[in-house]
Amino acid sequence: MQGVMRVIILLTALLAAAAAAAVQHPRKKCELIPHVEMCRELPYNGTRFFLCSVYFPMCNEKIPIPIGPCRPMCETVKRRCMPLLKDFGFPWPAALECTRFPLENNNEAMCMPGPSADDSAHPIPSREKLKEKDDHHRETEEDTLIEDKGPLDSRRGGHRGCPVDHIYVNKSAACIPVCTAEHGIKGLQTDRETASTFLFIFSLVSVVMTSICVITTISRRSDRSPRSFPETALLNCAAAFAGSSIVYLLSLLYREQISCTSYASHQLFIVSSVTHVPCNSAAVLLYYFGTAGRLWWIVLAYAWHSSSAPQGGHMERLRPAIEMLTWALPLLFVMAALVAKSVSADPLSGICYVGAASKTQDSVFNLLRDVICVIITAVPLLVGCLVRVGRSTLATHHNNPGSSSIFGVITLLYLLSVLYYMLSFGHGAVQHSSAWDRSWNLVSAGKVLIDPFLGVLSAGACLVILLRDVFTTYRSPLSNKAGYVPAVPRIPQPAVPSVHTYTSTPRNNTIM
Numbered sequence: 001m002q003g004v005m006r007v008i009i010l011l012t013a014l015l016a017a018a019a020a021a022a023v024q025h026p027r028k029k030c031e032l033i034p035h036v037e038m039c040r041e042l043p044y045n046g047t048r049f050f051l052c053s054v055y056f057p058m059c060n061e062k063i064p065i066p067i068g069p070c071r072p073m074c075e076t077v078k079r080r081c082m083p084l085l086k087d088f089g090f091p092w093p094a095a096l097e098c099t100r101f102p103l104e105n106n107n108e109a110m111c112m113p114g115p116s117a118d119d120s121a122h123p124i125p126s127r128e129k130l131k132e133k134d135d136h137h138r139e140t141e142e143d144t145l146i147e148d149k150g151p152l153d154s155r156r157g158g159h160r161g162c163p164v165d166h167i168y169v170n171k172s173a174a175c176i177p178v179c180t181a182e183h184g185i186k187g188l189q190t191d192r193e194t195a196s197t198f199l200f201i202f203s204l205v206s207v208v209m210t211s212i213c214v215i216t217t218i219s220r221r222s223d224r225s226p227r228s229f230p231e232t233a234l235l236n237c238a239a240a241f242a243g244s245s246i247v248y249l250l251s252l253l254y255r256e257q258i259s260c261t262s263y264a265s266h267q268l269f270i271v272s273s274v275t276h277v278p279c280n281s282a283a284v285l286l287y288y289f290g291t292a293g294r295l296w297w298i299v300l301a302y303a304w305h306s307s308s309a310p311q312g313g314h315m316e317r318l319r320p321a322i323e324m325l326t327w328a329l330p331l332l333f334v335m336a337a338l339v340a341k342s343v344s345a346d347p348l349s350g351i352c353y354v355g356a357a358s359k360t361q362d363s364v365f366n367l368l369r370d371v372i373c374v375i376i377t378a379v380p381l382l383v384g385c386l387v388r389v390g391r392s393t394l395a396t397h398h399n400n401p402g403s404s405s406i407f408g409v410i411t412l413l414y415l416l417s418v419l420y421y422m423l424s425f426g427h428g429a430v431q432h433s434s435a436w437d438r439s440w441n442l443v444s445a446g447k448v449l450i451d452p453f454l455g456v457l458s459a460g461a462c463l464v465i466l467l468r469d470v471f472t473t474y475r476s477p478l479s480n481k482a483g484y485v486p487a488v489p490r491i492p493q494p495a496v497p498s499v500h501t502y503t504s505t506p507r508n509n510t511i512m
Contacts, residue, residue: 049114050077054096058112070105073114074098167266177347179260179267191440195349195448200252203245206455210242213462220469229303229316230407231465236323237296238462241455244289248452251282251351258282259345259352269345272357279352283343284334287354287365290451291330293458294373297414299326304407305380337365348440349448367425370418381411406468410461417457421450 050069057066075098082092102109162168162175165188169176180189213235217227227235251258258278260267270279299322306315315322337343337354342365344356355362385408424446 049112050074053112053114063110065110067110067112069101070111070113071098071101071103073112074101076114167268169263169268174271174273176263176268176271179256179269179350188439192348192350194440195444196252198445198449199248199349199351199452202449202452202456203248203252206238206245206452206459207242207249209456209459209463210238210245213238213459213466216466220466228307229319230300230307231462232319232323233296233300233303234407234410234458234462234465236326237293237300238455238458240289240293240296241451241458244286244293244451245455247282247285247289248351254278255350259350269347269350270343270352272341272344279345280338280343283352283354283356284338286351286451287337288330288334291333291369292327293451293454294370294418295326295329297411297454297458298373298377300407301377301380301384301411304411305384333365333369340365346448348444351448363425367422370422374415374418374422377411378415381408381415384408406461406465410458413457413461414454417450417454421446 050073053067053069057068059066074096078092078096078098085092102111105111105113166175166177168174217235256267259270259282261270261274261276263274270276303315334354340361342355342357342361343352345352346356355365424443427443
């Protein structure tokens with residue numbers, strides 16, 4: 001009942017508003033529909049669009065006449081509303097006579113056909129269910145007519161198969177998640193806060209630990225010989241993931257400016273069809289540093305294997321070229337991701353990622369990349385382990401600190417971490433629903449936290465090696481000098497007794 005009275009009152013109010021506007025403002029002008037409060041809270045799709053298109057038609061500077069509704073839409077609205085108007089004794093307004101509007105949109109007369117037949121063909125509700133229907137529509141339907149963008153049908157979760165806290169946008173023909181879950185279920189907001197908290201903690205720890213490693217390395221550069229190539233590769237790996245962690249921290253602190261955009265009075269996450277420079281920049285930086293960090297893991301594995309070989313050291317001669325190639329190669333991956341338009345915001349973490357636009361792109365740009373890196377990294381790790389098992393390398397360890405087994409252990413931990421990440425992808429592929437990706441669990445945590453976790457792992461290993469070097473230096477100050485060979489200890493020799501030789505002379509026994 002309340003909804004019926006609201007429709008009738010708004011019909012009368014719109015007539016009065018149009019008459020007043022004609023008297024006070026004889027000159028017509030274009031005005032954005034969102035600024036007109038009367039066209040924002042009507043309960044019926046067709047009624048709302050029809051009334052707004054009659055009294056506030058679409059206009060454009062290039063078209064001399066306003067564009068109103070088409071006659072079929074007027075007849076549909078009249079057929080649905082007339083029974084209610086008759087019940088309360090109201091006739092159909094003369095200003096809304098359907099013969100005033102064009103029959104169809106053509107070259108001679110332009111008009112707006114309005115909502116589709118599916119939206120307007122529903123039977124009119126009975127009086128008993130009128131209040132229930134009105135409340136339901138008021139909670140779920142938020143249609144908005146936007147100039148320059150055309151009609152946009154925004155629907156809160158449940159319509160057209162959209163999940164909770166998603167808006168269906170006709171322009172994109174997709175369900176787009178909203179940035180805040182305040183209107184949705186409480187668990188979704190809790191999952192988002194949990195994901196953001198873990199992501200913030202891991203990223204902050206990665207940045208702090210890497211900063212300590214870099215500062216310690218710079219401060220000790222004058223006190224020791226140049227670092228081995230495996231140590232340099234590990235430090236570069238930690239620096240790469242620290243760069244991605246900084247981008248994570250900025251994305252979390254400025255989430256609404258980076259990952260969200262204002263669209264039809266809603267704050268929606270960025271999707272691949274929407275060009276947003278901050279989101280694209282954050283996703284590109286994350287993908288670049290993440291790819292560079294994985295390439296440095298590969299370099300670490302091969303450098304460790306080369307240092308352990310009997311005649312190793314050929315990678316030391318190629319160190320400048322390898323370093324330049326490792327930092328430059330991820331740019332090719334970044335360009336491919338931009339061409340494919342694979343950047344989108346993740347609804348769970350609120351971070352812009354490369355590959356988040358679809359599962360196919362996620363598999364190509366993320367899963368396939370990690371599969372290739374795991375295979376390439378596993379080869380030198382396996383060969384190095386077999387070589388160590390088959391022979392003793394004690395002398396090599398003593399002369400080459402880069403051949404320490406700790407680098408092999410670090411590479412193995414990287415492989416195990418990425419394998420878990422790949423299993424998370426496999427689990428998501430066999431699930432028919434994407435609920436696991438939208439909620440916080442072990443599967444989604446493995447996908448969200450993989451880069452910050454690898455940053456913590458590489459920075460922690462770098463700290464362990466630095467502490468080992470410091471301990472070794474203070475224990476034996478001369479042991480770190482190049483070419484140092486322990487001197488032969490001077491053991492005091494026992495005293496050798498002197499040997500006296502006597503010549504026998506004949507004794508004269510003559511008695512004087």
